[in-house]
Every structure is written in C-alpha cells, then in structure tokens.
Amino acid sequence: MSVIVSFDHANIGYLAHPVLKDVTLRVNDGEFLLVVGPNGSGKSAFVKTLLGIIPAMGGEVRLFGERVDRFSDWANIGYLPQSLHDFNPLFPATVEEIVSMGLMAGRTFPKRRSSEDRKRTDEALDRLGIADLRSEPIGTLSGGQLQRTFLARTIVHHPSLIVLDEPNTGLDSKTREQFHTYLEEMNGKKTTIIYITHDISEIHDCATGLLYIDQRVLFHGTLKEFCSSDEMEETLGAHLQHHLCQEHCGGS
C-alpha cells in the first residue's frame, strides 16, 4: 500500500505563527480520513499546507512521495476549498465554466478543452444534479447549488486524492446523502479521501481513519481506536464519545 500524503514533524501556520505543531502522519492509498477539530483548531491551515498553498514552517510534507513544493501531478488531486466564505456573487461565470475549471488540473501549456472534457463535465453535472443549471450565472445560485457546483469541479477530472474542506456547507440532507454515497463509491474504487469538518457528528461509517486536531494532533487512528481513546473521552466527554460510537461504530 503506497503512501499518498505524509507529514513529518511539520509545523503549520500563517506568517510565522504556528497554529498546529509537530504533525507526523501518513495517509495511505484508498484511505478515507476524517479530519475533525473545533473552530480555530488549524484544520484549514492543515489542508492548505497539505496542498502547498502555504508552506510548512518546519518539517516536511509530501504528496504522492514528492515534496509538496515540487509536486506537479495536480491531475491526481481534487480540492474543495471553503469557497462559500469568500465567494464573489458578482463574478461573471456560469456553472459550466466553474466546473470545467477542474479539468485543467495538471494540464500543460496550452490548456484547451477537448470533446472528452465535455463528456466529463456533463457527467459531473449529472452526478451532482445540476445539469439543468449549466448555463446559469453562479451569482444567481443558492448556497446549496453553489456548493454542488464546487463539488462537481472537485470530482470532474476523476482525481485519485479528494480533499474536501467542510463539504456539507449549504447542502440539504438529500444532496448530502447522495454526495456521501458517491464518496463511498469513489473510496470503494481506491480513491483516497480526506474529509475536513468541524462537526464531529459527521463521522462517516465508511471512514477508515480519524484525525482529531486542536492546535496539535490529539488523536489519529481508526474509529474503533477512537472509541477506546482516553484522550478523546477527556476532550469530548464520555457521553458524546459513547453516543458517536454507538451510532457509527456498532457500539464498540
């Protein structure tokens, strides 16, 4: 089993101010890792460092075995940022233009769309149930429709690692369920998934690992290990830990 993501004693933060210290972990091929932590715990900084958007302040981060600052195989990555927060509703773009942006991942100069690209765009729009919105300006969409547009952009190029930062924002329960089913399906086909959320109740039955962070890594292991972790019991309280384990880990 190959290592897809690795952090070695990485310090993570913005402008020389560490928010997450001494992170060491591996994410293997085909894993479904949930990254959970309260607001301000360093989740978004973790994702941005993982993808090389901000540099690690020490230690090393690798993607597919390559140092992230030298990584070039971006076609393997699908990333959903927390776009709804700083989204400009006056930006003149259609749903189709935004979704097809994902197809340019890893492309070399000159970047052009092919007929195969159009098929993939159609497929992603269909998958997220927004095919009828393809020509709509994004400024006219609801929060849920917008999030589905960004999710379609994330998966349109069939990446082998999907990184999702708070993907449930704005989604109704039906779409959320459909999307989770899709993620399970993708994970079943060996796509590695890193799923970031502030809400621990979003624990997935299909998650193979859980990383709990709050300024530092408090827990990294399987869901079963989570259920028996004293540190998690201390952090979350025995009641919440027991409740989550009852619901998602068969009461173990």
Add this chain to the structure above:
Amino acid sequence: MDVLSLLQFGFIQRAIIAGVFMAFLAAILGVFLVLRKLSLIGDGLAHVSFGGLALGLTLGLFPTFIALPVAVLGSILILKLMERTRVYGDAAIGIVSAVGVSCGVILASVSGGFNVDLMSYLFGNILAITQGELLLAVLTSIVAIALIAAYAKDLFAMTFDASYARTIGVRTSRIDTLFFMMTAVVVVLAIQLVGVLLISALLILPATTALQLAKSFRSAIILSAIFAVMSVIAGVFVSFLLNIPTGATIVLMSFVAFVIAAGTRAFFRQR
C-alpha cells in the same frame, strides 16, 4: 463634413487603428484587473510611467522607451510588495504610484520645470500618433492578446480563486509577473491615447460596463472589448467634429456606454 470622409486623413486612420488595438487589449486586461480588485493599478502604473517619461525627457531620449522599463519595474515592485510584505494591493499601488510621481516632479524640476512635452503626456494626443508609435502599439497588442489567449484558463482560475488555482497546477507567481508586466506595457503605450490622468478609465470602464450585462466570463471579455473599441471609434470622430480633446472624449464615450449598460441592467432587474 461627412463623418466617413474623415477616414481619408492619415492621422485619423492611425488614431483609430492604434486606439482600437490598445483599447481592445486594455479592455481584456481590465476584466481581470477589476475582478481582482486591482482596478487602480492603471492609475498607479501611469504615475510611475510619468516618472519614466520625465527621465526620458531629462536625458533627451525617446520618453516611451524609458517609461516602458520603468513601468515594468514598478509593476513588479507592486506585485512583490503584495506577495512578500504585509501590504494590501491598493496600498502597494499607492506607494509605488506616489514614488513614481515624486520622481517625475523632481526630474521635471531639475531639468528646468514642466515643459510642453511632459504636459502632452498628462493628457495624451492620439491624433498626433506617428507611424512608428502605431507599429509599436499594434505589434504589442497582438503579442499581448496572444499571451492572454494562451494563458486564458490559468488567468480565469487565478481571478476566481488564486489558492484553488495553485491546486490545479497554475504557476500563479509566474503568471502574475507576466500579467503585471503586460499591464505596465499597455499603460505606457496607451498614455499616447488618453494621457497619464485618464489611463485607468481605459482599463476600468469597458470592463465594468461589460460586467453589468455579462452572464459568463467569456461574454464579459467579449463585451468589454466591444465597448472599448466602440468608445475609441466614437471618441475619435466626435472629438474631431466638435474640436474637443480626443482622450477625454473617448473616456466620456466609455462612460455613456457604462450608464446605458447599468440602466439596462437596473431596468430588467426591476421587471
């Protein structure tokens, strides 16, 4: 006088050809600049160019050839201030712009005060454009438009979300440098059209007019270019017929287009 008969004059032909090419290019760059909230970079780089023009006049060299590298350096300085220091884009533009104007004023003073040449750059004179300047404007526009077309997908992704663009492999720093340098070149060459004081209108007005009506990014680019070209053609003819300054007339034509577009949008939103 028949409006079309004006086309027999060589200086009108040169003005329209140079104006159309430069306005077309400025309008396309303008869409990216406006959406990235860098609208005033045209103003800032024009002020830096003023310093370069003053240096050229002081040294007795062709001012545009001195203003070009000075403006390019100014654009890189703005970019680096934004990237590497805790300075916002508008503040970086303000700093570089102020330094450019200060240098220009000092150079003009040292060389014996403001002269007519320097003043003509402040207000522009598209009707006085020479064959050499026309050739430079057309060739530069063609090269810059080809570069924008080649990097269109990257520029679109960066304009929408620069952080996301990096995760699809866009070399944002390299493309930003190229984009800022291109903007600097356009500003220097377009000074001939509307002058230092009105240059940012050429970048901002067609783009903001297009954004009133565009539903897609592609349509924003196309509409911006159409509005810019129409404003230049109308501005050249109207200014000649009414015997008023051409640069200022071009800008006012752009503003009329903006008012019509904004009015149209407001009308259809109310219905």
